[in-house]
Every structure is written in structure tokens, then in C-alpha cells.
Amino acid sequence: MRTTTRLKLAYTALAATDTALAGSARPWAHRARWVTKPLLLPALGAALATDPRAQGSPLRASTLAAQAGGWGGDVLLLGAGERAFAAGATSFGLGHVAYLTGFRRARDRRAPLRAGRLARSFAATWAASGPVVAAAAARHDRRLGATVLGYSALLSGMAAAASHLDPALPRDARVLTAAGGALFVASDAVLGARTFLLPSAPARLESVVMATYTGAQLLLAEGAARAGRRG
Template sequence: MLTSRKLKLAFLGLAAADTWLSGSADHRLHKARVLTKPLLMPTLMASLITDERAANSPLRTSTLIAQAGGWGGDLFLMGDGSSNFVKGAGSFAVGHTAYISGFLANRSKTRRPGPKAVAALWATTAPGMVFGASRLDRKLGPAIAGYSGMLAGTVAAATQLDPALPKSARRATITGAALFMLSDSLLGTRKFLLKNPPPRLESAVMATYTAAQFLLSEGAARAGSPA
């Protein structure tokens, strides 16, 4: 457990550093992210693997697969151009597929509130992002439409977790999924809707993204604890 805590602290330190570097107007500092961003998800994965609470968690395997997808997405998005963006979105989509499969395998036997509100939010925000992406590059439109739908599915599935799971696990998971959606909304706004976005908006993207991944990982670990 001590190793897991140290790795979590290391992840939080890397996340703080990468968040600051990502919003820097200094090109040299921004490029220094090659030392921080690639280490984020491997460190978080290692913290979950070594967390004793997660040994019996029904969400452990699916979350580790999702984190691997997130790592691939992080690496692709470090590159420039539409091709890397589409590959990054695809890798993240693999991660969301894993999150969704884990959540649905452990869903409540009775329908719980949440999916309709998530669907309404997606229907309100996604079209603008898709239009803005398509205007920038035609092949980005379908990728953003599909990815945003997958992300909304993750949030909706998180709201349906079995009440038999620890309440703290369910809260961390839902909050993490919601922050993931917020992070990607900020990313889409910065990349597709704003002509001259402030540099620190990228810091907001990374702050919400790393918090999301941390909470989803924490939710998976807590799911292995007694309810």
C-alpha cells in the first residue's frame, strides 16, 4: 500500500508539472512536456496495480485497459496535425470502451437516474464541436462525433453502478467520468471553436483530465473494499 501511495503522489506531482507546462506561452517550456506527459498514465497504472484494495476490485482490469488507452492517446496528442489527433481520439475511444464495459458489467439491477441528462448534455454540446472540427478538417468531424458519443456513454454508464459497490467508489467514478467530459469539452472549445485561445486554457484541459483519470483509478481501487 505504501508503494501505491508513493506512486499516487508521483502521479499528482507529474500532473501538476504537466498542467503548468501545458499552459506556458514559452515554447521551450511547453516542449518540456516530453518529460512529464508520457509518464502520467504508466505511473497511475502502477499505483492501481500495487494498491492492495484493488486486488479484488471488479473494475481493476477494465480500468487498467482504459488507462493504457489513455496513455496511447496522450502520446498521439503530443504530435501535431489532424492525423495524430484522430489516432489519439481512437486510442482514447478504446479506453472509454473499457470503462463502459467495466461499469456495465457491474451495473445496478434497476435503472438509476443519469443517462437522460447526459444524453441531453451531449446533444446540446456535441454538434457545435463536430461542426467546428469539420470546418477545420473534414475527417475530424466523424472522429469527434464518434468519440464524444463514446465519452458520453462512459459518464452515463458510471451513473448506473451497482449500489452494492462502496459509495465512495461510485462517487469517485461518477465524478471522474464527468470531469473527463468537461476536460474534452474544454479541449474541443480550445481547438475548434476559439480563434486565439489563451495558453492557460490548455492548463485547464490537463488539470481536469488528470483529475478525471485519478478519480476513475481511485474509484476502481475503492470498489475492491467492503461496502
């Protein structure tokens, strides 16, 4: 079994374990997540770095940089309170900048981004929901409103760019990348609703957040690896 495959299996096992722990209200489960959650993206990043298919991929370096930002967000969001949330969102935001940079470099140059149906859908969804969640966040802490609004706009832009890659890239790489961007938006929508709109939401909703988030990161990494093949 190749090193890359072992690392992806390790990531999958960690993701499943952390997803189960995230849905538990027991104190020991949160303590256990200080072991599982910080290991997620290092395992996935190592899988991408050792994947021979990713050699020459235009998305490899930007995806590894994005995973570093995501790792910081994972660790910071294990903390409690508005400061931890803001710091985690900022780290994730840096990761999305890295993703967006890679997608823009590998974009479809034949048509503008705004011409894509998915891009327009992400923009419309953000316009309808972003300000609502940001206003709810501001009621918790005034400074959080701007953070949430900016972060959600950046995430929507990243997902839109993920759906607008160069047709010269392999089709499976483009499909996986677009799906990863969309799933990331879905995960963030659940997180925002649970944190700011549904304060009494059941703990198991956090499992939904983690399942969609870890799935999104895996899809984006797999898309980056497959983008190393041309044709």
C-alpha cells in the same frame, strides 16, 4: 510509505508539473511535456496495480486497460495537426470502451441506465453540443467531424455508465467513479472548444484541460481501487 502511495504522489507531482507546462506558450515547455505527459498514466496505472484495496475489484482490469488507451492518446496528442488529433482521439476512444465495459459489468441491474438523472443529463448535453463541435471540426478537416462526433458520444456514454454502478459497491467508490466520468466530460468540452471553437484561445486554457483530465483519471482510478471493498 507504501509503494502505492509513492506512486500516487509521483502522479500528482507529474500532473501538477504537466498542467503548468501545458499553459506555457514557450517552446521549451512543450519539449518538456514529452517527458512529463507520457509518464502520467504509467505512474497512475502502477499505483492501481499495486493497491491492495483493488484486489478483487470488478473495475480493476477495465481501468488498467482504459489507462493504456489514455496513455496512447496522451502521447499522440503531443503531436501537431489533424492526424495527430484523430489518432489521439481514437486511442482515447479505445480507453473509453474499456471503461464502459467495466462499468456495464458492474452496473445497477435494478433500473435501466436511461432512468438515471445524470445519464439523461449527459445525453441531453451531448445532443446539444456534440454536433456543434463536430461541425466545427469538419471545417478544419472533413474526416475529423465524424471522429469528434463518435468520440464525444462514446465519452458521454462512459460518463453515464460511471454514474450507474451497482449499489452493492461501496458508496465512496461509486461517488468517485461518477465524479471522474463527469470531470472527463468537462475536460473534453474545454479541449473541444479550445481546439475547434476558440482558435485564438490563450495557451493557459490548456492548463484547464490538463487539470480536469488528470483529476478525472485519478478519480476513476481511486474509484476502481475502492470498489474492491464490499459493503
